[in-house]
Amino acid sequence: MLTGEIQIRVRYAETDRMGLLHHANYLVYFEQARTELLRQAGHTYRDLEDQGFYLVVAKAEVRYKRPAHYDDVLTVRTAVTRTSPVRLEHQYTVIGPDGGVCAEATTTLACVNAEGKVQALPEWLSEAK
Numbered sequence: 001m002l003t004g005e006i007q008i009r010v011r012y013a014e015t016d017r018m019g020l021l022h023h024a025n026y027l028v029y030f031e032q033a034r035t036e037l038l039r040q041a042g043h044t045y046r047d048l049e050d051q052g053f054y055l056v057v058a059k060a061e062v063r064y065k066r067p068a069h070y071d072d073v074l075t076v077r078t079a080v081t082r083t084s085p086v087r088l089e090h091q092y093t094v095i096g097p098d099g100g101v102c103a104e105a106t107t108t109l110a111c112v113n114a115e116g117k118v119q120a121l122p123e124w125l126s127e128a129k
Contacts, residue, residue, distance in 0.1 A: 002080040004037040010072045021068040026103055027060060030092050033078040034107075037090075043124075052113055053122055055088065059108040068094070068102045083127065085120050086111050 014025040035045055048055065068074055075095040082089040087110055094103040111121045120126070 002037060002041060003078065004033065004040050005075060005077045006033050006036045008032065008074050008076060010068055010070055010074065012070055015070045019070045021070075021072075021102075023062070023064060026062055026064075026094065026105065029074070029076055029094065030060075030078075030090070030105060030107060033076040033092060034090060034109075037078045037080070048122070048125075051122070053119070053125075054112050054114070055109040056112055056116075057107055058087070058110040060105065061107075062103055062105040064103050065101045066096065068096055072097050074102065081106070083121070083125070085126055086118050088121065088125065 008029055010021050014021055014028075016022050038045060038048075045055070074097070077093045077095065079091045080088060081091045087108055090107050090109070092103070092105040092107075093101060094105075096102045111119055111125075113119045
């Protein structure tokens with residue numbers, strides 16, 4: 001299974017008036033985690049796109065467990081949990097500085113071409129699990 005881990009510090013601009021990480025920014029963190037996971041596997045999104053493969057989020061589900069705060073250093077663990085000829089599924093766990101789970105999530109990405117039509121993933125990526 002392809003897995004990875006990154007650390008992200010919560011920036012002030014990503015928080016709400018209470019100093020808590022705004023819920024929408026978790027999706028940005030998940031994208032950053034996926035990008036780094038791909039890089040760890042020896043590829044980049046830029047390479048994929050240059051080859052005509054675009055990965056679009058078809059589904060995202062997030063379960064918020066506890067808040068993250070401004071200046072917290074979070075650990076985002078990412079794993080590819082399932083692949084198909086045209087889709088990738090990821091699982092995420094966001095861990096706070098005290099070791100507690102802030103959020104758990106899954107995403108499904110579909111592979112499309114430049115016109116937005118579904119196409120097969122590159123072979124190496126469809127075997128990433």
